[in-house]
Amino acid sequence: MSILTRAPTNINAQDRELQQAIAAETRRQHEGLELIPSENYVSKAVLETLASTLTNKYAEGYPGRRYYGGQEHTDTVERIAIDRAKRLFNAKFANVQPLSGAPANLAVYAALLKPGDTVLGMDLSHGGHLTHGHPVTFPAKVFRFVRYAMGDPETGALDYEAMRQTALQERPKLLLAGFSAYSRNLDYQAFVDIGREVGAYVMADIAHIAGLIAGHALENPFDYGFDILTTTTHKTLRGPRGGMVLVREDAALAKKIDKAVFPGLQGGPHMNTIAAKAVAFGEALHPSFTRYAHQVCANAKTMADVLSARGLRLIGGGTENHLVLADVYGSLGISGSKAQDLLDSVGITVNKNVIADDTRSAMDPSGIRLGTPALTTRGFFQADCARVAHLLVDALEHSTDEDRLRAIRAEVRALAEAHPIPASFIPERRPAGRSQRTTVPARR
Ligand code: DSN
Numbered sequence: 001m002s003i004l005t006r007a008p009t010n011i012n013a014q015d016r017e018l019q020q021a022i023a024a025e026t027r028r029q030h031e032g033l034e035l036i037p038s039e040n041y042v043s044k045a046v047l048e049t050l051a052s053t054l055t056n057k058y059a060e061g062y063p064g065r066r067y068y069g070g071q072e073h074t075d076t077v078e079r080i081a082i083d084r085a086k087r088l089f090n091a092k093f094a095n096v097q098p099l100s101g102a103p104a105n106l107a108v109y110a111a112l113l114k115p116g117d118t119v120l121g122m123d124l125s126h127g128g129h130l131t132h133g134h135p136v137t138f139p140a141k142v143f144r145f146v147r148y149a150m151g152d153p154e155t156g157a158l159d160y161e162a163m164r165q166t167a168l169q170e171r172p173k174l175l176l177a178g179f180s181a182y183s184r185n186l187d188y189q190a191f192v193d194i195g196r197e198v199g200a201y202v203m204a205d206i207a208h209i210a211g212l213i214a215g216h217a218l219e220n221p222f223d224y225g226f227d228i229l230t231t232t233t234h235k236t237l238r239g240p241r242g243g244m245v246l247v248r249e250d251a252a253l254a255k256k257i258d259k260a261v262f263p264g265l266q267g268g269p270h271m272n273t274i275a276a277k278a279v280a281f282g283e284a285l286h287p288s289f290t291r292y293a294h295q296v297c298a299n300a301k302t303m304a305d306v307l308s309a310r311g312l313r314l315i316g317g318g319t320e321n322h323l324v325l326a327d328v329y330g331s332l333g334i335s336g337s338k339a340q341d342l343l344d345s346v347g348i349t350v351n352k353n354v355i356a357d358d359t360r361s362a363m364d365p366s367g368i369r370l371g372t373p374a375l376t377t378r379g380f381f382q383a384d385c386a387r388v389a390h391l392l393v394d395a396l397e398h399s400t401d402e403d404r405l406r407a408i409r410a411e412v413r414a415l416a417e418a419h420p421i422p423a424s425f426i427p428e429r430r431p432a433g434r435s436q437r438t439t440v441p442a443r444r
Contacts, residue, residue, distance in 0.1 A: 031416050032347040033388055037323035037371020038180065038208060038235045039349075041378070043283060044423040046276045050240050054272040060262060077275045084281035088214045089229060090222055091246035093254030096277055097261050097269040101207045101232040104243035105131045106139060108228055111253075111260035112201055113173055115142050120163070120172035120200070123147040125354045127182025127325075129205060146170045153356035156184035156316025160194070167198045177221065178205030178230075181353050181369050183304075183319035188224035201253075203228040207243075209321055211236025211373070214284045215293020218321060222248045228257075236296060236322055236373045238425070239280025242273045283425050292376060292425070296322045299372035302382040306389035315355050315367065322371045327355050329366035332396055336365040339396055343368075346395050346405055347412040348388070378419040388415065 011019040029041070054077065060067045063075040063082075078096065085094035098104035113119070122128030126149045130137055133145025148166055151159030167175065175195040177186050188204070195202035204221040210231040212218040221229060229246040233239035245261070247254040262269070283289060297320070304319045307326055315325040328339045336352030343350050353369035360366050370392075372385060380388070391408050398404040 030421060031413055032349055033412055033416055034374035035348060035350045035370040035372075035388075035392075037369060037373060038232075040235060040238045040373045041421045042234075042238060042240060042276075042280065043425050045283075046240055046279050049276040049279050050272055052272050052275060054275050055270070057271050058268040059271050060268050062258060062262070074271050077271060077278060078269070081274050081278035081281065084278055084285060085244055085246065088281055088284055089210075089246050090220060091229070092249045093247040093251070093257075095245045095254075095257055095261050096242075096274050097266060098230075098243035098245060099266065099270065099273075100241060100243045101129075101205070101230065102131045102243075103261075103265060104230040104232075104245050105205060107245055107257055107260040107265055108203055108230060109139050109143060109174070110264050111256040113143050116144060117174075118144045118146060118170050118172040119174045119176055120146050120148060120167055120170060121176035122179055122182070123149045125358055126150045126153070126356045127179040129178065129180040129207075132176055132178070132205065146172065150182075150316075150356055153315050154317055156182065158186070160187060160190040163190075164194045164197070167194050167200065171198055172200045175200040175202050176205065177203070177226075178207070180208055181323070181325050181367075183300075183314070183316040183321055183323050183325060185218065185320045186221075188219065188221045188226065191221075192225045201227045203230065205230045207232040208235055208323065211238055211284065211289070212293045212296060212321060215290045215296075217290075217293035217297050222246075227253065233277050233280060236293070237280060237284060238292075238373070238377065239284075240273050240276035242270070242277055244277070286426055288425060288427060295381065296372050296376045298382055299376050299380060299385040300324060302385045303370070303372060303389045306386050307393065310390070310393040312393065322373050323369060324371065325353060325355060325367050325369050327366050328368050328396065329360060330355075334396055334399065335360060336367050337363065338399075339368045342395055342399050342405075343392060346391070346409040347416070348392055348395065350392075375419075377425075378416075378421055380419060384415065384419070388412075 057074055058068050059071055059074040063078045081096040082094045085096055098107055119133055121132035124134050133140045148163040151157050177191045192202050204226050206229050209218050213220050231244055233242040245257050300319045300322050304314055304324045308314055312331045313327040328334050340350055340352045350368045350370045352365055353367045354362055354365040355367040358366050395408050
């Protein structure tokens with residue numbers, strides 16, 4: 001059963017204008033191939049939970065210590081979400097209230113830093129994220145962010161000795177690992193060693209790879225002694241839009257983070273979203289999610305191999321996770337924006353992205369970023385992903401050939417229709433639990 005089978009009947013009757021826009025977006029998602037690596041499809045159970053009566057309830061505070069009455073059910077919901085989050089990431093503490101990734105990161109800064117304190121994080125053009133202290137953000141006006149960069153964009157290797165020297169010189173209070181456009185694994189042990197040497201908290205923003213960690217396809221930074229993880233819940237983790245903060249074991253640290261989230265930064269938590277997070281975490285605890293996570297990586301590697309074989313320069317030389325960053329300007333003379341628009345026109349959605357030391361602007365950079373979480377949710381395997389990668393390069397190489405583009409658009413649509421967006425990811429009903437999990441290698 002496809003997710004398209006659910007019609008929002010009350011909106012149909014009440015607000016035609018809005019219903020048509022939603023229906024058009026649903027159709028766009030159904031008919032196109034979604035390659036933006038931070039996007040995914042949620043299950044019908046998650047969608048239903050988002051639309052539940054929990055949206056009506058104020059619940060400032062935390063389970064067992066709220067400010068308003070009527071919390072017996074919200075407490076149950078939030079406790080389930082916290083418990084599942086802790087099991088997924090092997091954490092002692094979880095705060096599931098952050099509204100998204102930026103507020104989750106801000107909560108950590110607010111909990112641990114004083115104005116003017118230093119944070120060492122990855123340079124944006126080398127894969128880091130805006131919320132890791134880009135000058136346009138509010139945290140950059142309050143705290144002092146310094147940067148580390150890729151030692152070699154061709155291999156993606158970080159220069160950990162250079163990072164250590166910067167840390168020794170700048171004495172950060174917080175050392176930040178994490179990225180939104182970096183395709184290689186990090187040396188978590190090196191981060192922890194540097195952090196301990198300079199007396200910094202060590203945090204990983206795992207927003208992009210949370211599902212791959214939960215599904216045991218990638219390593220968990222907590223296994224190396226990281227203090228804190230932050231994440232969104234809607235990317236590879238395949239839940240509703242939202243964020244969370246996880247603390248490995250320090251109760252005092254967890255308490256500071258709870259206070260920073262509420263009352264420090266937020267008011268009433270979005271209980272419908274917290275419930276939907278709990279549903280998604282339940283799905284991620286199911287053995288099938290392990291297969292999903294491994295398949296996401298296998299599919300991304302296949303795509304990277306094809307793109308590379310077709311002559312695209314890949315930043316980092318390939319991928320070890322779910323995403324690929326391609327220098328389309330350097331390889332084909334097409335800017336990231338032009339490539340994005342052209343691919344939109346054939347039904348393939350990617351995003352333009354800066355590449356390391358980009359000579360072009362952020363609004364019209366040299367790269368495109370793509371990934372496989374959404375395609376994998378639709379049941380794409382390596383052979384299908386190889387075909388998609390060929391179609392993508394075909395479109396870029398024949399950007400002025402209308403007949404060719406029309407044929408590509410038709411094949412994209414056929415591929416999409418052959419892989420409907422699933423309504424559910426749980427093949428059979430069984431109580432979720434880590435003990436049931438198996439490590440199943442990627443198929444095909
Ligand atoms: N916008 C998200 C991404 O695409 O990576 C991160 O904030």
